[in-house]
Amino acid sequence: MESQTIASEIHSDNYRFLQQHVYSQAGIVLEDDKHYLFESRLTPIVRQLGLGSINDLCALLRATCEPEVGRQVVEAMTTNETYFFRDPAHYDAIRTVLLPRLKEERRDLKKLRFWSAAASTGQEAYSLAMLLLQEGLGDWNIDVLGTDFSSQVLERARSGKYQQIEVNRGLPAALLVKYFRRSGVDWQLSDTVRRMVHFETIDLRKSMRALGPFDLVFCRNVMIYFDADTKKNILRELHGTLFRGGWLLLGGVETAFGVEEWFERQAVGNAIVYVAR
């Protein structure tokens, strides 16, 4: 294949255009020092479209407003890093405290609803589903919703197929053996787990109340990309999707600061959880 040289320097007006584009489409704030990130993530799109530089890509976007290319650019700029049982203290809190309470409260109905907002490639939603099975909720009516802005990552999530390197991250060997089978060089998650989870494309900045009510919502490692106003609006919406007393779990470096009106911050073991008022 002929190798194509891509001019890497992004003109300052195009840099601002790209920042604005990603912000308006997904709410993601990319500061002025993210040149390397734009270059490494957008160069494959430039190549694929047969263009000469990221400046050409900006010219195309400005001239035609190609929605598909515009979306591809935003999806390329989102960080999709995730892995099974990320932040184990959260799963310990669910197993030891939150779930026993929910089991008691819902013992008649035997119905629970969970949401992995910003689900990326699905490891968070599936980790929770496996934990629920391990805790004996196989005969309950369980619904785990996984949502993300990016339809590309959700396609992977729906497939339930993971590479060796992905199952090596955070997934206990016993659960790999129990819930996955080999599929060529990859690992395929069992239908028992996949049936408990479904995925939808959803922008967290949109109204989300109709999705609820949920018993527990994960919204982890995504708020860090938003500005204060966006974050506050999202936290208000998340509150509206939870049952009163339901739990919100945020990422390790994220806080629901200034939202005492909606949530009470509680320590459960080594985890911090936010209880909906």
Ligand SMILES: C[S@@+](CC[C@H](N)C(=O)[O-])C[C@H]1O[C@@H](n2cnc3c(N)ncnc32)[C@H](O)[C@@H]1O
């Ligand atoms: C770093 S991943 C977090 C995955 C998982 N929650 C975890 O903690 O492992 C962040 C995800 O947020 C998604 N995202 C970014 N902006 C979003 C938005 N406005 N609405 C919904 N999802 C968004 C990205 O597509 C990405 O998959």
